[in-house]
Amino acid sequence: MKCRHCAAELTVPLVDLGSAPPSNAYITEERLHRSEKWFPLRVLVCDSCWLAQTEDFAGREELFVPDYAYFSSFSTTWLKHTERYVTAMIDRFNLNAHSLVVEVGSNDGYLLQYFKGRGIPCLGIEPTASTATAARERGIAIIEDFFGVNLASAQAAEGKQADLIAANNVLAHVPDINDFVTGFAVLLKPQGVATFEFPHLLRLMANNQFDTIYHEHFSYLSLTAVSRILASNGLTVFDAEEHPTHGGSLRVFAQRSDTGQAPYSARVRELLQHEKKVGMLTAAYYSGFQATTNKVKNDFLSFLLDAKRQGKTIAAYGAAAKGNTLINYAGVRPDLISFVVDRNPQKQGKYMPGSRIPIVDEALLQVTKPDFIVILPWNLEEEVTQQLAYVDSWGGQFVTVIPCLKVT
Ligand SMILES: [Zn+2]
Structure with missing residues (x-):
């Protein structure tokens, strides 16, 4: 394959994660009996311009589908970061009622809502119909493309x-x-x-x-x-x-x-x-990453198997795309992680792509009281542990896998 930027032949491997279905292709109940499309998931580095890139398989139309399930507004940490960005840009570049702000990949309007709130004209560009509709409901003009x-x-x-x-x-x-x-x-x-x-x-x-x-x-x-x-x-x-x-x-x-x-x-x-x-x-910089990746994956799998042998119950939090990569690379299925809770109602009632672990409302944690909860979006660990502080009442523990296995 040739580099997507400079067309040089790609020769430096970064990591091979086997194959996986698109990470945001959540499965509905009706489609459970159908097969999924799996694509190889391999990253190569260009030693001419140093762009690391996935091997060509899935096209963008197969990935950014009309019912795309990633909505930016469901993370309060991300919203706070966004609001700070808006304030900083208005101050630094003197944006006002005569300016135009465009966001490319405007999703559900999570960012432009703050510019709109400050009276600055704005326009979103977003190819996925599900999120574009949500942005329009906030009164933001969107070009859906x-x-x-x-x-x-x-x-x-x-x-x-x-x-x-x-x-x-x-x-x-x-x-x-x-x-x-x-x-x-x-x-x-x-x-x-x-x-x-x-x-x-x-x-x-x-x-x-x-x-x-x-x-x-x-x-x-x-x-x-x-x-x-x-x-x-x-x-x-x-x-x-x-x-x-x-x-x-x-x-x-x-x-x-x-x-x-x-x-x-x-x-x-x-x-x-x-x-x-x-x-x-x-090229040497990129050569050890496969071994590191495999160690993290193996540690996670060992933990799950040990916990199961001891009769423990395990759930996960956050049906995020990154969780699907980890779960599918590790080959984890519902026998090891019973369910994933997520705040996004669009994901609840569906199943994780590949692993087919059911996605449910957070309320199920209170009912089933799992011994371990794996936080898949580790970047939101602090937010999630605060939100789920009540699991302490039954001695539940949190698990994060990246950068290395941690049980707290
Ligand atoms: Zn290149």
Whole structure:
């Protein structure tokens, strides 16, 4: 396979997670008797531009389906992070009632609702009908489509260029990354700013976050790779920040290479130097990740088997995409984890893809009182343990698997 950015042949393997169905393809009761589509889940690194990427199998139409089940608004931690972003951008770039803010991958309007609340005109672009409908119910205008040069050119031709374009956790989700990024350069006003937020590959590797690898994530990004991809598509990175979200993310600020005038921040150079120093521009850096991944998976499986042998009961919390990667790679089925609780009513009553573990309302915890609750979205551990503090009343314990097995 050739690199999706620079077309060099991919020769450096990062990790092979076997095969899995799309992580957000939750199964309804009626479809339980039907088979699922499983795709190989393997990540390779380009030793020319250092973009880590999944092998080509699943197309975006098979992944971002009309009843897409991921709704951003169900995490209070994420909402707080988003609200802080909105305040920071309004202050830094002097956004007002004459500005236009566009969000690409606007999901259910979790972010744009705060700009709207501050009286700033905004527009969302979102391909999944389920989340777009939820955004419209919040009074936010949505273009229901995939983003790229075509869509950006049509908007620009109507005079709708943006002062700020937000792209939070969406850059990794696009197969044609060059067309996607060029769209930002087309849609921005001459002095406009685009921000891209994505999990940092450096953190993914340092903290064994192999469960964030799934088909919807085509790319695993370093600042090195992102800077190069943006630069060859008309954008220049002028600032970058580290954030703790999703296990360690980067927020990259970019402007049009032809007209942007924002001053360069020393943080960009420092972060690039750090990535070089730890070895991210060498194939050797990526060679030990498979062994680390297997150890984490084996420790988890040993724990589940030991607990079962002792007659313990185990449930999980959070039917998140990353949980599906872990569960399917470990080969866990409902005999080991009886059910997963989730706050999202759209997921309740359905089954986890691949493992077919039932997804239920949180109330079932109070009824069944499991001995262990595996928190699948480990990035929300603090939020979840507070929310479920009542499990202490029957001696229930929490388990997290990433970066290594922990029982508390
Ligand atoms: Zn490349």
